[in-house]
Amino acid sequence: MTGNETGSGHETKLAWVVGVGALHGTGAAVAQRFANEGLTAVVTGRSPQRLAEVVRAIEATGGAALAAPGDVTSERDLIDILAHIDNIGALEVGVYNAGSARWAPTLELDSASFEDAWRVCCLGGFIFGREVARSMLARGRGTILFTGATASLRGRPQFAAFAAAKAGLRMVSQSLAREFQPQGLHVAHVVIDGSIHGEKVLTRVPDLADRKGPDGMLQIEAIADAYWYLHQQHRSAWTHELDLRPFAESF
Template identity: 90%
Template sequence: MAGNENGSARATKLAWVVGVGALHGTGAAVAQRFAKEGLTTVVTGRSPERLAEVVRAIEAAGGAALAAPGDVTNERDLIDILARIDSIGSLEAGVYNAGNARWAPTLELDSTTFEDAWRVCCFGGFVFGREVARSMLTRGRGTILFTGATASLRGRPQFAAFAAAKAGLRMVSQTLARELQPQGIHVAHVVIDGSIHGEKILTRVPELVDRKGPDGLLDIDAIADAYWYLHQQHRSAWTHELDLRPFAESF
C-alpha cells in the first residue's frame, strides 16, 4: 500500500468501500474502479480471505489497497476503521454496498430475520454515512454513495424485510443529501433494478443467466463505472438518485 499510517502521508486520497465480498461482485468492482483512478482503496467485509483476494487483484493492476475486515452492524468496527483511514490520508469517497437480500412469506418471517436485514441494510448505512460525513466535513468535500435496490422503491410479496430495510436506507440517504450537500458533500443513492452478473447469481441461480439472456443482467464493471461517474460529477449538476437496469428489464 502506498504511504503509511503514521500521519506522514496526509496527501494520500482514499476511497472506502463497505460490503466487499467475492472478487466477481459489485463491491470488489467498485473498489477496483476507484483504485484504477489512483485512490488508495480500503475494502471492508466479513471475510478476510475474500478481502485479501480483492487487494491482490488491485495491487496486481498497479493500484493501492488495504483490507479492513469488519461487521457493518457493529458501530465500533466502522468507527475504528474510519479512524485508521483518517490516519492515512483524506477520505474522498465512501461507498456503502452492504446488503443481505432475504425473502419469505410475511407470515413465515421471523422477527430476527427482519431485524438482521434492517441492521445490515439500514442501520449500518446510517452509522457509515454519519461517520464518513464527520470526516469529510472537515475538508468540505467528498462523495458518499449508497447501493439501493428495486426494493428501495416498492414492496413485493415475500420482500417485507428487505424492502423495509432498503427503503429505510434510501431515506437515510435523502436526509444526508439535504443536510450535507450545501456543505460540499455529494450524497447519492443508486437503485440497482435487476439481477447482477456476479458470483451470487452465477453460483446460486446459474439458470437465470440463460433465462435472462445476454442483455438481461447488470454488468458489474458497468455498475462500477456509474459509481465513479457520480463521484466525478461537477457540483453544479449533482445527481442524488440514479437508476441502473438492463435495457431489456421491464420497469
C-alpha cells in the same frame, strides 16, 4: 500498501468501500474502479480471506488497496476503521454496498430475520454515512454513495424485510443529502434494478445469465463506472438518485 509516499507533498486519497465479498462482485468492482483512478481502495467485509483476494487483484493491476475487515452492524468496527483511514490520508469517497437480501413468506418470517435485514441495510448505512460525513466535513468535500435495489422503491410479496430495510436506507441517504450537500458533500443513492452478473447471483441461479440473454443482467464493471461518474460530477449538477437496469428489464 502502496500509495503516495510520506513527504512527497501529495496527500493520499482514499475510497472506502463497505460490503465487499466475492472477487467477482459489485463491491470489489467498485473498489477496483476507484483504484484504477489512483485512489487507495479500502475494502471492508466480514471475510478477511475474501478481502485479501480483492486486495491482491487490485494490486496486480497496479492499484493500491488495503483490507479492513469488520461488521457493518457494529458501530465500534466502523468507527475504528474510519479512525485508521483518517490517519492514512483524505477520505474522498465512501461507498455503502452492504445488503441482506432475505425474503420469505410473511407468515414464515420471524422478527429476528426482519431486524437483521434492517441492521445490515439501514442501521449500518446510517452509522457509515454519519461517520464518513463527520470525516469529510473537515475538508468540505467528498462523495458518499449508497447501493439501493428495486426493493428501495416498492415492496413485493415475501420481501417485507428487505424492502423495509432498503427503503429505510433510501430515506437515510435523502436526509444526509439535504443536510450535507450544502456543505460540499455529494450524497447519492443508486437503485440497482435487476439481477447483477456476479458470483452471488450466479451461484444461486447458475442458468440465469442464459435465461436473461446477452446483456440481460447488470455487469459489475458497468455499475462501477456509474459510481465513478457520480463521484466526478460537477457540483453545479449533482445527481442524488440514479437508477440502473439492463436494457431489457421491465420497470
